[in-house]
Amino acid sequence: MIPFFVAIFLLGLSSLATAANFNQVFALTELDYEWPSEASRAQALRDGTFKPENVYPRYMAVYGTRLFLSLHKDEGIPVTLVSLPTSSASPKLTPFPSRNMHGPGDCDKIEEAKGLEVDSVGRLWVLDQGSISSNCSAKLLIIDLANKDQIKIIHRFPFRRWLHDLVLDETPDGTFAYITRSIEQNIVVFSLERNESWMVDTPGIRAYAIALSPKDQEARQLYLSEWNSNQQFSVSVAALRNGTRTANLNPIGNWTAISSFRMLMDNHGTMYAAFFQENHIFSCNTSQPFQEQRFHQVAGVYTGLPFTFALDQSGTFWMTVFDDKKKPRYRLLKATVGAKSYTFEASQVSE
Known part of the structure; x- marks a missing residue:
C-alpha cells in the first residue's frame, strides 16, 4: 500500500502534468x-x-x-x-x-x-x-x-x-534496451556490455508503443501497447534482463482510444501516450490503478500521427504537432512539467 503522504505527492505531480501550459517555439509551413x-x-x-x-x-x-x-x-x-x-x-x-x-x-x-x-x-x-x-x-x-x-x-x-521504438534500462550491472517491432509477436532485448541481442516472444501480442517505469522503482515494469487495440500490458523487466525468451504480459487496463504509437514515462511514474488519428495526448499515473487523463489537446488536427514528444534533462516537455490539412503544418511546443525522463531518479527534478 502506498503511504498517504506519498499518494498525495504523486497526485500532485499528476495534476501538475495535466495542467501544463505549452509555449510555442515555432510554427512553420515548411x-x-x-x-x-x-x-x-x-x-x-x-x-x-x-x-x-x-x-x-x-x-x-x-x-x-x-x-x-x-x-x-x-x-x-x-x-x-x-x-x-x-x-x-x-x-x-x-x-x-x-x-x-x-x-x-x-x-x-x-x-x-x-x-x-x-x-x-x-x-x-x-x-x-x-x-x-x-x-x-x-x-x-x-x-x-x-x-x-x-x-x-x-x-x-x-x-x-519493422523496428519501431525503444526504451533504456540502466542498472548497476549493465544497460539494456527493449525494442518493439511493429508487426511481430516479439520484442528485442539488447545488452550494451555484451553487445548482444535476443528475441523475447510476446505470444498473441504485437507490441508497438513502449514505456519503462522510473529508474528507482523497486520492481521495474515494462509497459506495452498493441497496434489496433486499446489494451495496455505490463511485464517485469527482471526476467528480460536474465535472458528469458518468452514474456508473460499482464493486461492492466484499456485506453479509450485505439492504437497508441508513442508512449513516454517521466521519472515520477506519469506515462504519456499519443494515438493514431487522435488530436489529444493522454496521461496516467502508473503508481495507481489505471486511469487516463487528457494531458493536451490540439483542435483541428486530422493527420494520422500528429504528435511526437520527449522530456529533456531540465524538466521540459517538448512536442511537435503536425497537421497536413492546414497551415502552419509544423509546430514545436514546450511546457515545464517539473519532471525528467524515466532514465533519471525521482529525486533529480528541475527547480
Missing part, C-alpha cells in the same frame, strides 16, 4: 534541411530527391540545446535523422551526425531512422530499420553527444525492417 550549398538544394528539388511537402516528424529526443527528430521515410526525403536547435524560431534540419552518414544501399550508413532515446550520460540511441530496397539488416547506433557526436557502437540485428 521545414527545410541545411544544405551544403543553394545549388545542391536547387538540384535536389529539380530531380525529386528532396520534396519539402513530405517532411514528417515521427520520433523525438532532446539533449541540451539540441532536439533530434526521425523523419518518416518517403519519396524526396534524403535524410531521416536530423537535429535542430531548441531555441530557433525558423530552424534548419541538420543531417545527423553528418550528411555523409546517410544513404540507401550502404549498410554502414543510416537508411531509415526510427525510435530515438537519450540515456542518462548523454548518448543518443538510434534505431535504423534499413531500406526497403536494400538487403541491409536493421541496426542500433549509439552516438556520444557529450563527446563530439562520436559513434560508439553499431549493433546489427539478425533481421530486416
